[in-house]
Amino acid sequence: MDKLQAMKVFCRVYEAESFKVASESLDISRPMVTRYINALEDDLGAKLLHRNTRNISVTHAGKLYYQHCINILEAIEEAEGELGDLTQQPKGHLRLSVPMDFGLSHMVPILNEFSQLYPDITLEVDFSDKRVDLTESGIDLAVRGGDLGGDQFIARPLCTMRGYVCVSPMYLERKGVPQHPTDLMQHDCLIYTNAPYANKWSFNSSEEAFDVSVHGALMANNGSALTRLAVAGAGIIMQPDFLVERYLESGELVSLFDEYETFTGQFYAVYAERKLQPKKVRLLIDFLLEKLQSPA
Incomplete structure (x- = not known):
């Protein structure tokens, strides 16, 4: 068993409270998600999740293990990120959600310029006025306007x-x-x-x-x-x-x-709070701040 991958799978199931959402966001099959969770539980000798046909719930052991997994995965990502910033071009798949009208009028040229600067970053953009759940949808970054509804995420002002x-x-x-x-x-x-x-x-x-x-x-x-x-x-x-x-x-x-x-209102860059954001996300946030906060 790939222990690190199993940890990632468990964390995604824990956060989304769904095997289906975890499989879709990680691009693996649902049976594979189940195998990773079962292998972890067998290896640990403890039940991490209670599940039935309708929903899942996290055990006490699962909550404790999740915190350890997050710390381990973030430490690895931080180490890779520091080296990657020095040695690698930014790359990877980045999912972005933007409002329909603002996205078409202002975001399209900015995203085109970003894509030309970083051709190894694949942008998947959801143009929709529907408020998305960043945790369940697997969205890395959302641009939102108006009332943020008290979401437990970081929101950085972009423009008024x-x-x-x-x-x-x-x-x-x-x-x-x-x-x-x-x-x-x-x-x-x-x-x-x-x-x-x-x-x-x-x-x-x-x-x-x-x-x-x-x-x-x-x-x-x-x-x-x-x-x-x-x-x-x-x-x-x-x-x-x-x-x-x-x-x-x-x-x-x-x-x-x-x-x-x-x-009057404000547009924000909204993203999940993490000790270290992936480089691709940090680059896009900084790029949006530069372009949208500029008087031009």
Whole structure:
């Protein structure tokens, strides 16, 4: 039995609480995962996991053994990492999760540049607005915006975002110009259904703060689609700067109510806390920080 590989398998099963997830993330078969766990238990003379057809639970011995395994594996990785930093080009498979709209508008060129700099690192990118569980999915690094939901991970700020209320000149010619945010109740608004309160738009100034109930005939779970609909004159949107800035610059959209703040947020690089991150992950985090924190 390859003891180190068996330890890695056990740690992955322990963290994911699933033989299936462990087999998928480690790219080995489920029977092989079972054989590694059985071999460890036979070698140790102790039960590490209780399992049935529905779930698994960790024994007291399993919890103790997990801590020893983590310490051993991290010590080996640290030693290899220090030597590898000196002697090897970074390589390996790196799984990344990014939001759909922000990923397409800002991450694609950055990831392309990163891939050219480090051709031996294989990037597997999941473009999705769905919040992923880093432990269960095997994701090495996630870019997330807004509320992180109290996840027990390290979150490093990458860049900020600000919301704008935008509309096309052709819509204003047809429907008139709203003079105050409350006038939006009489206009066609394009609703982003992934927002926590999709039909309530918030406005804040030094003098007042209030919500406006909006409605419209078009709703979608994709901000890029709503922005393009707004450019076509379908209605008024509230979307982040990274989606609307180029249309504002071209004049295809105009901003309304600039004296009010709508929503602001932050994008973060989120990853599991470890004594030593793999070099490929550290390189990508530093690269994202450099590119996204730059004023350019």
